[in-house]
Amino acid sequence: MTSVDYTRADFQTDQEVRWCPGCGDYTILASVQMFLAGLGRPREEFVFVSGIGCAARFPYYVNTYGMHSIHGRAPAIASGIATTRPDLSTWVITGDGDALSIGGNHLIHALRRNVNLKIILFNNQIYGLTKGQYSPTSEVGKTTKSTPFGSVDYPFNPVSLALGAEATFVARTLDMDRNHTQEMLQKAYEHQGAAFIEIYQNCNVFNDKAFIQLTGKEERTHNRIDLQHGKPIVFDGGAKAVVMRNGEAEIVDSSSVDPGAILVHDETRPDPSIAFALSRLSHGPYGPTPLGVFRNVERPTYDLEVNKQVDAAKERLGSGDLNKLIRSHGTWTVDANSNGSA
Amino acid sequence: MADEIATADPTSTPTEELEKLVIRFAGDSGDGMQLAGSRFTDASALFGNDLATLPSFPAEIRAPAGTLPGVSSFQVQIADFDILTAGDAPDCLVAMNPAALMKNLKDLRQGGTLIINTDTFEERNLAKAGYESNPLDEDSDLLKGYRVIKVPMDELTKEAVKGSGVSGRNVLRSKNFFALGLMAWLFHRPTEPTLEWVDKKFAKLPEVAEANKSAFQAGYTFGVATEATKNTFAVKPAALRDGTYTNVNGNTALAWGLIAAARKADLPLFYGTYPITPASDVLHELSRHKNFGVRTFQAEDEIAGVGTTIGAAFAGNLAVTGSSGPGIALKSEAISLAFMLELPMIVINVQRGGPSTGLPTKPEQSDLLFSLYGRHGEAPLPVLAIPSPSAAFEMAIEAARVAIKYMTPVILLSDNYVANGSEPWLLPDVDSIPEIEVEFATKPNGPDGSFLPYMRNIDTFARPWAVPGTPGLEHRVGGLEKESISGNVSYDPANHQLMTDTRAWKVANIANDIPPLEVDGDEDAEILVLGWGSTFGSVRAAARRARNDGVKVATANLRYLHPMPRNVDEVLRSYDKILIPELNTGQLLKLIRAEFLIDAVGLNKVAGEPFKVTEISEKIMEMVK
Structure with a gap:
């Protein structure tokens, strides 16, 4: 494989980036462009597909192939690309409304099928482009333009949802943490099959400081649980730890348990139950919340299996013959000279 | 043993030669009538008759046994000349149970032959079918005027399959083959194709194969032995054009056409x-047919079906999505996106009775205006329609040609009559079918090595097709309005006007690249019967009938509904009277009136069945009176 020397600028387009000043999307865009430059793979190998929403403008700003499509359908469109073109690296850029409301069905099926797609969900817990309605990840009680008396709508936990759909790669990161974001992008890229990354993304206009518990200087030291494969899950400077009790993940004072009882994170565990339990430690970014890779397992990918069947059929039957095909149901011949049919 | 029946001699009964013959198999949906009908059809096709079929089945997989909603039927017309429809009224009806008789007897022509499985005519089944008395009773008038052949098929089938190894409830599953055997005798059908088919189909279930062949033989010999009728009937092979034929239905021909494209x-x-x-x-x-490089994607819903198709089109495939009315409605938003992206793809709509779930297994042509106008925004797409089962092959290729050459989605209309009906197809020389030229962009087309995704071909106004993976042509497409040439997002008012006009013009211009509307019939006709899609056969057959009555008639079938061929206006203005029969409430009629200001007359039907030839011919007679 040839490696190409790129800088971030090679993945920028001549289009003016039009997000609100201070939007978390800028940071994510920079992280993605830096990550792509670092890979050294030719630009033409990448396709970014998005739906509708603030995040969905993303492909216009990345100098690869791209499609800004319709609301919620990006995973379906990207599945058509990835299934027929396993040589490409196909990415989906989506938001909490796009992926979890109108496009929920496509999301879970893309993850279940394990199509080789990298799905990046920008979760800002609000509808930005339509100017501030609550979203399927907004907390109960949230007062917005469409919920002046507070939302009574119970939210999704996107990581739990992805694990429930048996996604083979599930991770969570933060817009502000570029290094962590790039690390997650790299792992998703290396994963064979569908990868799902939830990025907590600040909307400073309609939902500012939604993630302050994880981004605030003081707060993050207490609340950020960094999942690291093969390591015991501890946080808050080692003061807190995660243990499994009665099938549930639980936060305890480290001093109150035997160090051997602390859960050692294993992202490759075939059964998603413990990963799911970890995702339930928080239902949103309101207290101690795990970041990092929840799950990273191997399963046959849809695109490769589909193409294997095509190759196997060609191998077995030879490349199809049109003449044989249209004669496959039996034929008869009319020849006036021989007076009738044969 | 079963193989010997081909040598049984049916000649002891006198034979009457017929030019054409309409047969209908009717029974419970579990009775295997579709299979019996299609076997009869294939035997007739291989024998050399011209033919056309009309299967009719309930929307339920198994409606309660013995009930009227559970009746399934298969009608086939065979002839020694080129016929155009599956026939109006059967000459022979096979009724496997009282419900089948109740539902179908009204269609049987007077004096027609009625073959009845008497074993099912007991109280419970009679009640389910709504008979107050048994029509088989000596004193019943219900079957007067028909030639009735009463056969205890259940008993005879049981007897026949003894020793085959099939037992219990499975025994009676062979009774369709008994009926088929009897019909083979009565109508001089060759038996080898059926026996060979059974052997092949049930190769892995030898006992089932044996039972079916035994039942088939028993039916045949029942005819021979009992001389079930005064005479048998024969229909000679048709004098079709020289060539090799196969019998094909519309869905199969469509699939093969896509593969060929x-x-x-x-x-x-x-x-x-x-x-x-x-x-x-x-x-x-x-x-x-994966060995042809075909990838099928059974998506999670209709929208994902078209979504994956858009992705595949962008990625450089011949991308096709298919559905029926309700599914197309769900795809509508995405089809507008595909139109905006100017990507080549085919959208197949196999129409059925609507609205909503409607009549899922019945034909209707009620999605024409929906196909033309059922999108948000100004999104005129090419719309093509398939006139007959075998024509689906060439129309699929034509849809692909238009889509690729003009970089646009194309809507291809079929319907349940075309999809499930079958007819002999004179096989084309596939090598002589023209190649479809595909020109992927490979090089930058703008200044300083830039790529301009909306820089159009000067003749077709198609934009370049640059597929991912091509170095140097990285570009972004999307649903937001694009600036002409550069493809950048643009909210400029003049640009939106330009792009809207350009997209419409590009599609309208296809009119210069399609064959003119062909008119068939009398030069000096006083009336033109104009159809589209699956009414093709009934319209032509009706014109023949009217001609026999001394009327000068012309017919035409529109394969291109948008854009229409350039000569349509001229054709329409050549006739004093224009009749437009449609299986809807007048959609083409409305279009013709609106586009050409011509006061055509509609003949409209939404009864879940195709036109009877007489319905159209009577209307013609009425109009020329």
Whole structure:
């Protein structure tokens, strides 16, 4: 494989980036462009597909192939690309409304099928482009333009949802943490099959400081649980730890348990139950919340299996013959000279 | 043993030669009538008759046994000349139970032959069918005027399959073969094709094969032995054009046409879809032919079906999605996106009775205006329609040609009559089918090595097709309005006007690249019967009938509904009277009136069945009176 020397600028387009000043999307865009430059793979190998929403403008700003499509359908469109073109690296850029409301069905099926797609969900817990309605990840009680008396709508936990759909790669990161974001992008890229990354993304206009518990200087030291494969899950400077009790993940004072009882994170565990339990430690970014890779397992990918069947059929039957095909149901011949049919 | 029946001698009964013959098999949906009908059809096809079929089945997989909603039927017309429809009224009806008799007897022509399985005519079944008394009773008038052959098929089938190894409830599953055997005798059908088919089909279930062959033989010999009728009937092979034929239905021909189109374009074929009656058989057929490089994608819903298709089109495939009315409605938003992206793809709509779930297994042509106008925004797409089962092959290739050459989605209309009906197809020389030229962009087309995704071809106004993976042509497309040439997002008012006009003009210009509307019939006709899609056969047959009555008639079938061929206006203005028969409430009629200010007359029917030839011929007579 040839490696190409790129800088971030090679993945920028001549289009003016039009997000609100201070939007978390800028940071994510920079992280993605830096990550792509670092890979050294030719630009033409990448396709970014998005739906509708603030995040969905993303492909216009990345100098690869791209499609800004319709609301919620990006995973379906990207599945058509990835299934027929396993040589490409196909990415989906989506938001909490796009992926979890109108496009929920496509999301879970893309993850279940394990199509080789990298799905990046920008979760800002609000509808930005339509100017501030609550979203399927907004907390109960949230007062917005469409919920002046507070939302009574119970939210999704996107990581739990992805694990429930048996996604083979599930991770969570933060817009502000570029290094962590790039690390997650790299792992998703290396994963064979569908990868799902939830990025907590600040909307400073309609939902500012939604993630302050994880981004605030003081707060993050207490609340950020960094999942690291093969390591015991501890946080808050080692003061807190995660243990499994009665099938549930639980936060305890480290001093109150035997160090051997602390859960050692294993992202490759075939059964998603413990990963799911970890995702339930928080239902949103309101207290101690795990970041990092929840799950990273191997399963046959849809695109490769589909193409294997095509190759196997060609191998077995030879490349199809049109003449044989249209004669496959039996034929008869009319020849006036021989007076009738044969 | 079963193989010997081909030598049984039916000649002891006198034979009457017929020019044409309409037969209907009717029974419970579990009785295997579709199979019996299609076997009879294939035997007739191989014998050399011209033919046309009309299967009719309930929307339920198994409606309660013995009930009227559970009746399934298969009608076939065979002839020694080129026929155009499956026939109006059967000459022979096979009724496997009282419900089948109740539902179908009204269609049997007076004096027709009625073959009845008497074993099912007991109280419970009679009640389910709504008979107050048994029509088989000596004193019943219900069957007067028909030639009735009463056969205890259950008993005779049981007897016949003894020793085959099939037992219990499975025994009676062979009774359709008994009926088929009897029909083979009565109508001089060759038996070998059926016996060979059984052996092949049930190769892995030898006892079932044996039972079916034994039942078939028993039916045949029942005819010979009992001389069930005063005479038997024969229909000679038709004097069709020289060539090799196969019997094909519309869904199969459509699938084969898509495969051929992909070959001719040298592109991999992608079919993204969601199962829906009556389009699913296109998926089934395509999924069998992966060795042609076909990838089928059974998506999670209709929207994903078209979504994956858009992705596959962007990625450089011959991309196709297929559905029926309700599914197309769900795809509507995405089809507008595809139009905006100017990507080549085919959208197949196998129409059925609507609205909503409507009549899922019945034909209707009620999605014409929906196909033309059922999108948000100004999104005129090419719309093509398939006139007959075998024509689906060439129309699929034509749809692909238009889509690729003009970089646009194309809507291809079929309907349940075309999809499930079958007819002999004079096989084309596939090598002589023209290649479909595909010109992928490979080099920058703008200043300083830039790529301009909306820089159009000067003749077709198609934009370049630059597929991911091509170095130097990285570009972004999307649903937001694009600036002409550069493809950048643009909210400029003049640009939106320009792009809207350009997209419409590009599609309208296809009129210069399609054959003119062909008119068939009398030069100095006083009336033109104009149809589109599956009314093709009934319209032509009706014109023949009217001609026999001394009327000068012309007919035409519109394969291109948008844009229409350039000569349509001229053709329409050559006739004093124009009749437009449609299986809807007047959609083409409305279009013709609106576009050409011509006061055509409609003949409209939405009864879940195709036109009877007489319905159209009577209307012609009424109009020329």
